[in-house]
Amino acid sequence: MGCGHGGFEPGDGGREIGDRDLQVVDARQAWIHGASAFPGDRSNFDGHVVRCHIRFVTTDPEDLNAPTLAQARSQLRRYGLESEVDPRAVLVAVRLLAAGAKLGQATEVHFARFGLSAGRYRLLAALEDAEGELSPSRLAAILGVTRATVTGLIDGLEQQGLVCRRASAEDGRAVTVVLTARGAQKLREVAPEHFGRLQSMVGALTREEREVFLDLLERISRGVGALTDD
DSSP states (O other): OOSOOOEEOTTTTTOEEOHHHHHHHHHHHHHHHHHTTOOSOOTTOSHHHHHHHHHHHHHOTTOTTOSOHHHHHHHHHHTTOTTTSOHHHHHHHHHHHHHHHHHHHHHHHHHHTTTOOHHHHHHHHHHHHTTTEEOHHHHHHHHTOOHHHHHHHHHHHHHTTSEEEEEOSSOTTSEEEEEOHHHHHHHHHHHHHHHHHHHHHTTTSOHHHHHHHHHHHHHHHHTTHHHHOO
């Protein structure tokens, strides 16, 4: 199933519109609609549209500012919300979601070069920060994932020989997850390139801009509940 349908766009000299063009338009508009957090007609806002949007934001580096303020205003006007919602607020949220999708894909590519996933790396790092040993439930809480997810991560890392399970010294019925010597060595091997690439990723920001950005991220993080609260 494609992300668009071929045709002609009125008013541009009859330029033929291909799947790529409509994929971008549909994805931008659908994502703005979804991020507005209002209950309008979402009949077309399904997994297919989301996949199209993610494909757009992760494969079109020439258009880092999409979607546009005009599109946000158009969506709000369509649903009679222009007097209630600041289009720039919607635009900030939408672009943050787009950046998150792009960063998520790039992160997996990054860790794959080390034979890891982002989740497996975070679990190893959490163990190292805790002097090498944590319970599965504590790991799930630190990583912000379910117990089932953390079990899958542990299983994979155990197969790689990077962690092991052993009986808890405090409760013989429970187990703890331990960072092995091989796991600690893996982190040491990954560190130079990993942290170097992280620094390069934000290299366009000055020291002062990084401080401002950290403050902004903290404030945005406090607002995430607006998407999940009842």
